[in-house]
Amino acid sequence: MDVSHILAEHASKQQATVVDKEIPLDIDVGLLTVTDLNPVDVESYEANLEEYLMSTARDGAQALINSLWSLPATHSPDGPIAKLPPPITQLPRSKPLPKPKPLTKWEKFANAKGIQHKKRDRKVWDEEKQEWVNRWGWKGANKDKEQQWLTEVPANADIDFDPRKVARDERKAKMAKNERQHQQNLARAQSEKGASSSSSGHGLQSERKKDIDRTLAVTRASTASMGRFDRSLEGEKKLKGVKRKFDPTEVSSSAEKSNNLAILSKLDREPQLKKAKRASEPTEAPSPKKKGDVLNVRKAVRGATKGAAGAALRREVSSGKGKKGRR
Template sequence: MDIVKEVLDKQAKEAEKYKPINVVKHEEVKIDAGRLMISDPNVFSEEIKENTESYLLNLTRDNVQLLVNSIWELPTERLDEHIVVKLPKPSFALPRARKLPVPRAPTKWEQFAKDKGIVKRKKDKKVWDEELGKWVPTYGYQKYKAERDKDWVLEVPKNIDPMTDMFQKKKDLKNEKIAKNEISRMKNIARAQKVDMPRVGFVSEESASAKDLLVAATIAKASTASVGKFQASLPKEKTARGIGVRELIPGSQKRKRALNNAMEKSEQIEVVDKLLKKRPKIDVEKAVQIQKREDREEREKKPVEKKKKGGSKSKHAKKFTKKPKSGMGRAGNKKPAGRKRR
């Protein structure tokens, strides 16, 4: 009897480890098997305050058990030695921050391939190159290395400069081809979405047309203080038809006329200034020195001339005045010459 009791006790202890699959709730829970989601409206009991972790763990276990029970109630099938269940459509609408993505519109080539039944074939990763004698990748950086080994020398044509770098020219042509392909791709996308675009480049629906841009450029050119007089014209520049400065800016003709008069006056003043500036510059100091030197030389010459005229006269020599001639009065009137007395 003791042995039987021990076995029963052992089985009871092992059974305590596994909880029953049947879970009882006061209020029925809402289960969405399509989203694998369960919503429990039951209120928490007072036990959560005493032992929060164990209570939440048991509550989670019971809800997961209910979800698993609902999944096993669905029809099952065996696939590759596995039992699978096909989930139903979800019934709970999840809120979304953004709208559902719209499927991308096919490009011109994709639509053409679909109409003609063209199937895209997967490219071979490597091909055999007879010149190099080895397998060469069809794309990737290894292909670039193979092309560099293959084209280690390039011939310069006779009709171009012999100093031209053919490697750089080949690289530029490749970059230009890539740019053209990118423009074509953007045009295809714009055409598929029915977006108006200019002849070159790509713009959105909010961008202005070519006519609007031309009008805006004309207005901007005439919006300066000089009414566009000093604005340089671009090569092959066009102006908007039927739009002049008079229509764009009221009173601009009067301002332009006054500006022209002021410009003529300033130009005339500038010409006069240039003429006046051509006069030789006078060095005052140099002129004073020259004048001083001339005065000194003149003073040095004067005593020599007096010495020659006066002879050997002393400093204190008396000066005698010459007597007036006979017959001369005070007034200096001359009398008729008479007979001289001896």
């Protein structure tokens, strides 16, 4: 049996199944979504939840399939193909719409004068190579004067005149000019944005200046000399704060001894937290451990009797088991 015949038969069966609802289903074929606005049947919902959910989902899927089969389709080796219409449901955005990009100085001038912007192609035709090459970048056409094997030299040129170097310097100067104008446009856009968004008069430019000063201060403090021997910039403020102090490399034996004893005393000292915890704990009965004894008798009795204390130990001793020891 032909595949198209099977699909046609399936389509007739699907179209024959009509979903009848009190409130018609809202079907958006462009997004492949079905919205059911009918109220929930409380009796069916409480009687059998699984069956009620399956029935609702089946009705929605059936209505969507009927809408898909009603679309005009084109035949292909893989079967009929239908083109979905544009969506009719406006979905909410997770993020706000992007703000328009600030105009550059040239764009403002062009709008005032009515100049139309014409985008230049990235590729240009090279008559010598008979192929399309990049206008700039790697193997760009703007480097032809630097790479050509024969270059015309002006009559009044100096002896050390290098046409390749002159062409390269001109190209680098154009790049530097473009970058400088780009940075000026960014700074102008940030200042306009800060002036419009800040109500206290301090724009984004002042915030950026504070960030730069903070970064510079952190960089200065990262060196061992706290930036004392670093070259200072024009208009840079002097850093304020605690300076790093280093002990001299050569000290007397008495000073070295006192420093080492101070370190040992700190290591031998208990932490303040342990002291406070010990002071807050209730006082216990004095331990039978005597001064100079290595063994704590109470702890040993507790471990030997598994917490039964000294009464069980005395019973074992009186019965004669204590002399043989534990097995």
